[in-house]
Amino acid sequence: MTVTVGHDSAKTRQTLTAGGKSVAYYSIPAAQAAGLGDFARLPAALKVVLENMLRFEDGKTVTVDDIRAFGDWAKMGGQNPREIAYRPARVLMQDFTGVPAVVDLAAMRDGILGLKGSAAKINPLVPVDLVIDHSVMIDEFGTPRAFQANVDREYERNMERYVFLKWGQNAFDNFRVVPPGTGICHQVNLEYLAQTVWTDKDQHGDEVAYPDTLVGTDSHTTMVNGLAVLGWGVGGIEAEAAMLGQPVSMLIPEVVGFKLTGAMREGTTATDLVLKVVQMLRKHGVVNKFVEFYGEGLDNLPLADRATIANMAPEYGATCGFFPVDDETLRYLRQTGRDEARIALVEAYAKANGMWRGADYDPVYTSTLHLDMGEIVPAISGPKRPQDYLPLTDAKASFAKEMEATFKRPMGVEVAVKGEDYKLSSGKVVIASITSCTNTSNPYVLIGAGLVARKARALGLTRKPWVKTSLAPGSQVVSEYLNAAGLQEDLDAVGFNLVGYGCTTCIGNSGPLQPEISAAIAEGDLVATAVLSGNRNFEGRISPDVRANYLASPPLVVAYALAGDMNIDLTTEPLGTGKDGQPVYLRDIWPTNKEIADLVHATVTREAFLKKYADVFKGDPKWQGVKVTDAETYDWPATSTYIQNPPYFRGMSKTPGTIKNITGARVLALLGDMITTDHISPAGSFKPTTPAGKYLVERQVPVSEFNSYGARRGNHEVMMRGTFANIRIKNEMLDAVEGGYTKGPDGAQTSIYDAAMAYMEQGIPTVIFGGIEYGAGSSRDWAAKGTALLGVKAVIAESFERIHRSNLVGMGVIPFEFTNGDTRKSLGLKGDEVVSIEGLEGDLKPLSIVPCHITYADGTTKTIQIKCRIDTEIEIEYVEHGGVLHYVLRDLAAA
CATH class of the missing domain: 3.20.19.10 (Aconitase, domain 4)
Structure with a gap:
């Protein structure tokens, strides 16, 4: 692909040598030396946007005054809401949002013919990766064949969509499709697609290095901010415009600095940390703002934990949750199989352009918050919003209050489940799911969940029979290290069999409950609950049978599956009775931080990433068997109930209208x-x-x-x-x-x-x-x-x-x-x-x-x-x- 650069009137283009070769880049220190402003103390996240201005400065869409505005931002205490035209390097899509985007592109090819234009003009002008990850549903669970059964049903349900996407992959330039069963788009992005520093030939044929940036058609695109990649979610409409060469129109944002100090205590997880971060930032108010994390606490925060925090930027309301480049960034790039020359370039570029977080990193921020990670306690969030933070010690009492204040239903109503030897009542956990991108990028909490399962299994505990359990990892690498650690067998034993690689429960693809359970919930008008390691718990989202939804770490999801009830204080009451007849408490099965870290170190290897991403676009035999035509325009099947030509461009005139009252x-x-x-x-x-x-x-x-x-x-x-x-x-x-x-x-x-x-x-x-x-x-x-x-x-x-x-x-x-x-x-x-x-x-x-x-x-x-x-x-x-x-x-x- 060729990247078109501007005319660089301030002469900021420099040469950088790293990894054995030289590349051109646009230097922020050179822009400062040219008198365009004092940019030294800009946050790294904003320097990424400033570099974009330097590279695309053309006197029209980007002017020298746009560049000067960034210097004014720092002088004005972290604010200067000037409108700018920003051009991300690439676009990421998942299939729920990607299919309608490709539908629109196909419709535009038809539409441009009506305007006497050429269909070949409709192509993405920047690289687009679409990951098919939102289509798997949990029809089968708790059995060894659950994964294959769900994949088979996924293809049966979605073949029309897959034919269409494969046509799009052939018909459009700069458009790749990652097939079903590979992983969640955010994790594939974090582990494989993202480069932190991108390189491309410009229109002069020179190799240019610049920050890896993107927009994505999923709000949790921000997860890759943990890898110092600036990206955020946009609607499919805005993404399509970016694909077609339109700059993203935005105001220079305020940047909230979130200082992290200290280290996590024994028994706490990245999920506990992020739920507290969500609560604090929601209270602070960060809508339309960048958040950048800084402080010495980052030295104690693995990149997987950073990605967990970055993922939930939509939940705290920010445009992004950015972590600057540092030694941990380089370690993760190396661990996940990135090329050594690229890693050398990332380090050299970040240091040359003032984007490196060293000991002296001290930017100007619009406002700041501070959190000592040593104060974090185990927590969940619910029953309706991600910011409804609850220390685990308060969870039982809070549910009782919600029953009275929110759901307005009495406690204690019991309904027998037909054909079963148990009864349901409000608060029973009917879904316990390790799902979504938030936590399944994080080997620390996944290994932790496996160890909880191992210890519970050894003591004779398993899931309660009314709990629908599932494990939907974000990538195949997760299965690689769970199997290497022997933990998948333990997870299977307590009901957390692999159900698919993709976004499941968190997006509403939880699949049906057992009909008798669903009927009992309806009969008693019960408030059934779900506990999931996702990022969204809005009303009606998880399952039509479930009214109260709680976000929790994967180890706590396993614990709640064992307990089967929100009306239990996991911190003081037993989860169940062991095979020796003695009560089993959460403390009996909770692993130490050292146990987790030792297994992560032993099993999460560079070789695992290289193996699983070696041929990521090939797909399984089912995907390879999907046959499509090479037609330039799509032959819309009249009988399709999945893909239809939308009406947006029918009868469209060559000239625009006007805005009317x-x-x-x-x-x-x-x-x-x-x-x-x-x-x-x-x-x-x-x-x-x-x-x-x-x-x-x-x-x-x-x-x-x-x-x-x-x-x-x-x-x-x-x-x-x-x-x-x-x-x-x-x-x-x-x-x-x-x-x-x-x-x-x-x-x-x-x-x-x-x-x-x-x-x-x-x-x-x-x-x-x-x-x-x-x-x-x-x-x-x-x-x-x-x-x-x-x-x-x-x-x-x-x-x-x-x-x-x-x-x-x-x-x-x-x-x-x-x-x-x-x-x-x-x-x-x-x-x-x-x-x-x-x-x-x-x-x-x-x-x-x-x-x-x-x-x-x-x-x-x-x-x-x-x-x-x-x-x-x-x-x-x-x-x-x-x-x-x-x-x-x-x-x-x-x-």
């Missing part, structure tokens, strides 16, 4: 605080009675083949019907009703999809009202695409999560924020109002304050001022074009 809009939904993208665009299972289910039933798809919303993201007909269809969403227009319902034009209760279609048929625009942090959670482009296809013109909320705001703009839906303390509650909104928004026509500026007129049902009116969250000039152009992809398509067609 919104007149006479009706309210489609009135929503509360922390409405997540899970609420807006569900990823889990759905029933035949839902609009999406009815659509599939009408096409003769049996319920057993519904798969999940996430797997069907390539079909806009399913996803439109699934938008706002989460079983736990609460539309405040309706009293005591859960699920995707609203009032239609006739005032009667109906599904949000049906109401939206009725309003569109009548030519009536709609708006959504929301509360605080609207759109929190995963970077789901369908949360914005579905909103747009339902005819919603505006979302008015108290605040937005970063990615979802950007996605709405990218789909031509305008986000607005209340001002002057107004909220949906203070305004007395009921959902039967008529809304008009003015001030959008003519010369609209970013972040304008505009009038919104609300006409109530009784005829009274009120005018409020709202802030238009189109944040930058380029975003105004996107909305004028109808969305960012329309903007890119017209640009490419005209080229």
Whole structure:
């Protein structure tokens, strides 16, 4: 691939020799010597962005003044929100978000033909890696054949999608697919794809070194920040624009410094640490900000632990959670099989460009926090949000309080499970899953979980019979070292058999519970619980049968599977009775830090990584057997219920439109605080009675083949019907009703999809009202695409999560924020109002304050001022074009 560099008016291009060869690079010290500013004490994370400005400075998209702004940032105490155009080196995708992105690219090839352009112009201009990791579901568990059975079902369910992705791999340049069964995109990225310092030929044929940077279509792309790679999650829409050569428009961020000191105590894990970090940063407020970790405590923090902290940046709300390059970075690159010349380049480059964390590393930060890791205690988070931090000592009492305050259900109701010799009651753990990228990148907690299983097995304990247990590692390397340590056999013995390599329980792919257990939960209206080593525990996400979800370290997941109940204080009460008739406590089976470290040192080897990544793109025989054509455009199968040509570009004109005022809009939904993208665009299972289910039933798809919303993201007909269809969403227009319902034009209760279609048929625009942090959670482009296809013109909320705001703009839906303390509650909104928004026509500026007129049902009116969250000039152009992809398509067609 060729990287196009700017004209470097300040002459910052230098030569660096490392690993036996010389490369060009753009020097930050040279920029300072040229008088562009004092950059010496910028945080390393911000220096990565500054280097991007130096490399792409062309006088148009990046100017010398953009570079000077970074010097002003330091002088102004860590803030200078200037708009800049940032170009990441590459794009990472997982298949849930990747399929619709490739669908859009394929649709753009059709669309550019309609504009008399060439389909060959539609190609990624930067490298794109798509890892198929979100499609495996846990249909079978607790048996030696679980992995193969789940893989077989994965191919049966998803063959249409896999044919399409393999076509895309052949049809598009700069596009690679990592086949199913390899691992989670974030772990494959951390262990193999990421290089920390990237190299490419420029348009002059010279080799240029620069920081490895990326955007990803999964919010946990930030995990690779632990390896000093600057990356964050964006919506699929924004990622597609970046793939097609559009810079990411962003403001120079504030950077919060998080100082770590001390060392972890005996009996604590990286998960305990990260849950505390999440709580602290959520309280501090870091939305739209970078977080950089520094301090002498990093000397005691293995890279796997850093990656665990970086992974959960979306949970603490930051754009990224960055760790600068240091000796531990180099050690990990070497351990995971990176080339020695590359490791030498990483060290030389980081030191030459001021990105190395040495003993004298002391940047300027916008604000700082401090945590002594010696104060960390075992903890979990739940029952609904990652920031709901609970010391393990408080977990039992907290669940009892949640039953009363949140779930409003009595304790003690017991229901017999048909055909079994046990009863269920609220608090029983029905899912215990070692899952997701957060912890399965971390050999310390995985080895720890294995040792807990070994000690429990030796004492005669196993999982409780009502607990669905699973182990879904982030990469095949995990199985390599668990088997080398002999621990997989111990995990198997207590129910944690391998179920697949991919994102499972955390994304809602937990699979069905035993039908009799599900029936008992429904009969007693019980609050069943799940304990998982993931990063997301929002309502309705894990399983439709489970209301309370807790995040925990893998060793604690094993412990809760053994106990089977949240109504037990694991710190003082026995988990069960051993084979000798004596009670077994958590302290009896918890390994020492030395036991864990010794096994990690012995089994997590460079050879294991080299072996498992030797042929990563080849895939198993099933993947190799997927046959596709070499056609330039995709032949959309009319009968496919997985892949359909979306309507975005049909009948598109060669010129853009203008932004119009919104007149006479009706309210489609009135929503509360922390409405997540899970609420807006569900990823889990759905029933035949839902609009999406009815659509599939009408096409003769049996319920057993519904798969999940996430797997069907390539079909806009399913996803439109699934938008706002989460079983736990609460539309405040309706009293005591859960699920995707609203009032239609006739005032009667109906599904949000049906109401939206009725309003569109009548030519009536709609708006959504929301509360605080609207759109929190995963970077789901369908949360914005579905909103747009339902005819919603505006979302008015108290605040937005970063990615979802950007996605709405990218789909031509305008986000607005209340001002002057107004909220949906203070305004007395009921959902039967008529809304008009003015001030959008003519010369609209970013972040304008505009009038919104609300006409109530009784005829009274009120005018409020709202802030238009189109944040930058380029975003105004996107909305004028109808969305960012329309903007890119017209640009490419005209080229």
